[in-house]
Amino acid sequence: MSTEAATLPVLAQRIPTPVRHVLRIAQRLGAVLSWAALTVAALAMLVPFIWMLGVALRTPADLYAHPASLWPHQWSLAGVSAIARDLPFGRLLLNTFVFAGGTTLLLLWFDSMTAFALARLRFRGRSVVLFIIIGTLMVPFQVTIIPVFLTVFHLGWLDTYQGLIIPRATSALGIFLLRQFFLAIPTDLDDAARIDGANNWQVYRRIILPLSKPALASLFVIQFMALWNDFLWPLVITSQIEMRTLPAALTLFQSQGGVDHAALMAGAAISIAPLAIAFLLAQRFFIQGVASTGVKN
Amino acid sequence: MTVTSPPHSRRRPRWNSAWLFMAPSLILIAVFILEPILQTGWMSLHEWTIGEDSHKWLGVGNYDRLFGDDRFWNALRVTAEYTVAVTVLQVGLAVSLAVRLRRTTWFTTFVRGAFFFPAVASLAVIGVVWHFLLDPQIGLVDAWLGALHLGSYDFLQSEALALPTLIAVGVWKYLGFSMIVLLAGLQEIPAHLYEAATLDGAGRLGRLRHVTLPGLRQTLLFVIVIATINGLQLFDVVYTMTGGGPVFHTESIVMYLYQQGFVYFDLGYASAIAWVLFVIILVVSAVQLRVLRVNDVD
């Protein structure tokens, strides 16, 4: 480690050999302990999910009798079958994909156009627009829920895909992140293109977009995840079970009187499953994606 | 930046097409975010119940009531405590983790992935899972604590422990996300700065203070601002885990807003709360940006 190499020469002049040995051992020990601590911490982060899976596959009696156990003693598929029986699964999955996917695609398009204008084009009121956009980040959903519900109703979009998608098809966070990214792209290519006669749309489409693949990918990941997990919005916009999304439908298993732990956890596991699997398969993609949002921020 | 008009196009000022680019986003924001915010503001000036034909004008009546409302101040305090604790803990831990996990090896990839994983789950799921995990009867936490003879705790039912528990869950959820963003920021710091510092005799801490932290400033600002905004909007975790109890010890501002607006149907009052929160977030973010910002990237 460079740390060692760097500090040892400095210390070496002042410390006798036996102590230096002890120091080195202590340093190694420290490193091992830190590795161990990190591993324990990492596993601890995952324990809730492992437990959740376990509960989904256990009988209630088992859960009550062995709370300290992560793994089932008595296996049971009752929770899973309760979910499968009570919910139109395929339809819910489809709805969730359409909602999360459709909204994210639209969002990428709208946000990138807006970010392009804010980053590359000069116009009067640019700062004001930026300020307003960032300001909307600060409004909790509960604040606007009723007026938005009424607006969607007046448009006749309740219980429809467009009602789910269109109001969410732009994101202040997305605009902000993409703008930061675009600002970091050197303007030489832009200028060259303009000299060749390109208009704004062509610069946007041919130069900026292709260069933004990492940022677009990362925004896709973040937004898809957030929209997939959003349960409050679909609950407000839809009433029929056929139009619900998966997380929203799972709230049907929570109630004040009587809790079916297995069903609830099975539902939780199923709602996380698609994202979790994608994450496990393409972890580097996910993480690199999120990481690049931090670039030049 | 010099602008040369292409020979065959008509003379169109640049800012015009800018509006065209922004049109879809701006229309959506105007219709589905700005208008509702303004409508909420309008509602806050009245005694407003949905479905009533007329709404009594109150002027600043709701706001007067708000400032004399003990429960509101309690909610403000709870929210402030939560936000400060979660932001400090989350960012502090994220920085140390990012520094520690800087190099990409199979081990660090595993650890990074594990820390990031909670971000993948929705808040509703997390609230429910943790509520059961902390259950004194069937929960894992109490069972393990008992096995280690560390005693048994009523995490969510104890007045003293409820908020700290929620803070812990909040940190658990977002820590990985902040860590990843900081990791990327770290990778941007040029290696030669570290070499120069070492040559100047800086130890671990010295390098942290003089190279790492300054280099991370922009990223840190981003992470801190986002964490703060999230914290101030605390709702889902409270709603699914404690409902604001015990005895209002975990009632956040948005939770109180929800009670007023959707349980008591006093939408005028709830709107006033919403606006006060909105202003608070604006002010806090502005202060953070001023204090922590170095380069003006605008």
Place this chain on the structure above:
Amino acid sequence: MKAIVRATAVLGAAALLAAGCSSGGSTDTSTGGVTKLTLWTGFTGPDRPAYDKLIADFNASHPNIQVTMDVQPWATLGQKLPSAWATGQGPDLATPSSDPGSIYQYIKTNSVIPLDSGVGTGDAKINASAFPTAVDKAFSQDGKLYAAPANLATLVLYYNKDMFSAAGITDAPKTLTDFQADAVKLTIGGDKPTQYGLSLADHQTIQMWPILQWMNGGDIVDTKGCAQINKPASVEALKSWTDLVINKHISPVGQTGADADTLFSAKKAAMEINGPWAAAGFQQAGVNLGIAQVPVGPGGPVTLASSVPMLVARSSKHQAQALEFLAWWTGKTAQTTFAQASGFPPVRTDMTDAVAANQTVAQFALALPNAKLYLPGLTQFAQIDNDIYVPFVGKITRGSDVQKEADSAASAINALTGCKS
């Protein structure tokens, strides 16, 4: 030139909105003689299949009226229903909340119709006279009936027979004295019991603490809205029970309804006062289950009843059919099916023989004559419950002085209801 570009964008947006507006609202709910009704409920619990069955039975026996039930969590329902009804959209029928007092909001905003035109004798009419008086009163205002009971729950005493025999107690307690003595005897383990005598919940639950006051003749509020919570009978009851909780540890503090159920299911508590929905879960968890009436104290036999109100929307285009649906729902056939499917007692008081065969249901039905509703007839019930009563119980079970807290709760209640006493 620029103006045209701008204008197109604006026009486009306007066209979008206009197109949406014109198609909004009216959907044809009546095709070829078949009336379609929508019903919104919050029945997300394990009893949902019983409601589904009722709806299916109705649809099968009424080919001209088809009902669809949309279920969502109570919280979401409460958020959407006011605006939905206020804008003339929304379901024909709905259960706005699990609290009976929720109807006042909708009566105030004129979103629902009185049911009186549908009330009468015979199968085609709502037999309101067969409902328990307490329910009838709770669902009426100014002499008009606004809601029919979608269900009716009473609370009984569940107990774990194995724990009782292990402690040497042969029968479930019948008096208040026995009840408290048994609770103490069945609490094992000192400060941190491994077994609790009684599982009490104080928030996010169907209320149990009011029963403890009623057993002693005390109450929270009287019919005029004046606080009774700080009167001697009530304070005495609360003092004795909080003493048991704090000093004898007969129950954990701060449980939600779900927590309390879990405690009993996990065989960590010997008794729980709970409703019909819990029986199946307890049996599934392997508890050797006994069911008895709530013990009797100086206040006479009493327990808590709760009923979910079902309302008919003023904006409904099929009010006659909606009333017919309510008549069928509260009729003898449907209630027999429902009682057997869900374990709930029927909402009618004239059916005890019909369901006598089912032991569990019989116990719940038995409790009906003595059942009281929690905070009945009060328009401010939500505030009294959330802001005053629940925190009150939370404080006294954590050591605060009972009389002092009761006095402050009483003045808060009187301030809300406008009682001058």
